[in-house]
Amino acid sequence: MTMSPVFPEQGDAAIPTDQMLGLAPAEKPRSMFRRGLEVFLENKLAVVALGVLIFYVLFCFFGPLLYHGNTTDVQMGEITKPPGAGHPLGTDNDGVDVLGKLMKAGQITLEVGIVSGLLASVIGMLYGAVAGFVGGWIDSVMMRAIDALMSIPIIFALIYLAATRGRTKTVFILAIALTSWFSLTRLTRGDTLTVKVRDYVAACRMMGGRNWRIIARHILPNTIGTTIVNTSLTVANSVFALSVLSYIGLGLQAPNDDWGGMFAAGTSYMDQGYWWMIYPSGVSIVLIIISCNFIGDALRDAFETRLQKR
Numbered sequence: 001m002t003m004s005p006v007f008p009e010q011g012d013a014a015i016p017t018d019q020m021l022g023l024a025p026a027e028k029p030r031s032m033f034r035r036g037l038e039v040f041l042e043n044k045l046a047v048v049a050l051g052v053l054i055f056y057v058l059f060c061f062f063g064p065l066l067y068h069g070n071t072t073d074v075q076m077g078e079i080t081k082p083p084g085a086g087h088p089l090g091t092d093n094d095g096v097d098v099l100g101k102l103m104k105a106g107q108i109t110l111e112v113g114i115v116s117g118l119l120a121s122v123i124g125m126l127y128g129a130v131a132g133f134v135g136g137w138i139d140s141v142m143m144r145a146i147d148a149l150m151s152i153p154i155i156f157a158l159i160y161l162a163a164t165r166g167r168t169k170t171v172f173i174l175a176i177a178l179t180s181w182f183s184l185t186r187l188t189r190g191d192t193l194t195v196k197v198r199d200y201v202a203a204c205r206m207m208g209g210r211n212w213r214i215i216a217r218h219i220l221p222n223t224i225g226t227t228i229v230n231t232s233l234t235v236a237n238s239v240f241a242l243s244v245l246s247y248i249g250l251g252l253q254a255p256n257d258d259w260g261g262m263f264a265a266g267t268s269y270m271d272q273g274y275w276w277m278i279y280p281s282g283v284s285i286v287l288i289i290i291s292c293n294f295i296g297d298a299l300r301d302a303f304e305t306r307l308q309k310r
Contacts, residue, residue, distance in 0.1 A: 036303060043297070045298075046297065049292075050291070053291045063103045067099065067100060068100070072096070079093060079094070079095045080092065082276060083276055089102065089280055090274075101257070106259060106284065108256055110239075112172050112173055112176065112242050114235055115173050116180065117180070117232075120177040120238075121184060125220065127188075131189050132191075132219075133196055135193075149182055154179045158245060162175060162250045167253045169252060172245070187223075187226045201219075226303075229303060235292050239292075240285075242258055259285050
C-alpha cells in the first residue's frame with residue numbers, strides 16, 4: 001500500500017529548511033563599542049555619576065543664562081542672608097548671591113579640571129608611547145626621568161608653582177597638567193611594549209612604514225582605552241588639587257574664585273551657622289570627584305575585554 005505524503009495542515013507554521021539543517025546564518029557579532037557601552041550601562045553608579053557630571057556642566061555653563069544673580073558687587077544690605085525669595089542659596093559675607101557665585105566658580109573649577117586632565121593625558125600618552133616604542137637606553141633614560149619626577153610630592157610642586165608663577169587660571173592648568181601625567185606614562189609604555197611586538201606592527205615595518213606612522217596608526221589607537229580611563233581620574237585629581245590650593249590660600253586671585261575658595265571662605269563662618277556658605281561648594285566638589293572616579297571605574301571595565309559580554 002502506498003502512503004501519501006503528509007503535508008502540514010492549513011495554518012500550521014512551516015519549519016524553515018535552513019533551521020532544520022542548521023544552516024541559518026549566524027547572528028552578527030556585536031561591535032566592541034556596543035559591548036563596552038553595555039558594560040558601562042550595567043554599572044548603575046556610573047550612569048548616575050555621568051548624569052551628575054552632565055548636570056554640573058549644564059548648571060555652571062548654561063545656568064547663568066537663566067539665572068542672573070549678583071556675583072561681583074558688594075552689597076552691605078544683603079550680607080549673609082539665608083536662602084529665601086530672591087536668593088535660593090542665600091548670600092555670603094559680601095552680599096554676593098551664593099547660587100550665582102556657585103555657577104561662576106564652577107565654570108573655573110571645571111575648566112581647570114577638564115583642560116588640565118586632557119593636557120596631562122596627551123603628554124603622558126605621547127611620552128609613554130615614544131619611550132616604549134624606541135626602547136633601549138633612550139627608554140631607560142626617559143623612564144628614570146619619570147622616576148625622579150614622581151619622587152617630588154605633587155602638592156609641594158603645585159604650591160611652588162602657584163607661589164612663584166602667579167595665580168591665574170592658565171598657570172593652574174599648566175601646573176596641574178605638568179604634575180599629573182607621570183602615572184599615565186607608565187601605563188602607556190606598558191601597553192606600547194605589548195603592541196609593538198604584534199604581527200601587524202612588524203608587517204607595517206617590513207612594508208616601509210616609518211616610526212611616526214606606526215606610533216600614530218597602531219600604537220596610540222591601541223592605548224586609547226587606558227588614556228580615556230586615566231583622563232577621567234586625572235580630572236578628579238585636578239579638581240581636588242585646585243580645591244586644596246584654594247583652601248590653603250594659594251588659589252585663584254580675586255575676582256576669580258573656584259569652589260575650593262568658596263568653601264574656604266565659608267568655613268570662617270561655620271560657628272555662626274551660615275551653612276549655605278559651606279555646603280553648596282563642598283558638596284559640589286565631593287560629587288564631581290566621586291562621579292569622575294565612578295565613571296573611570298566603569299570605563300576601565302568597558303575597555304577591559306575580559307569583562308565584556310561575549
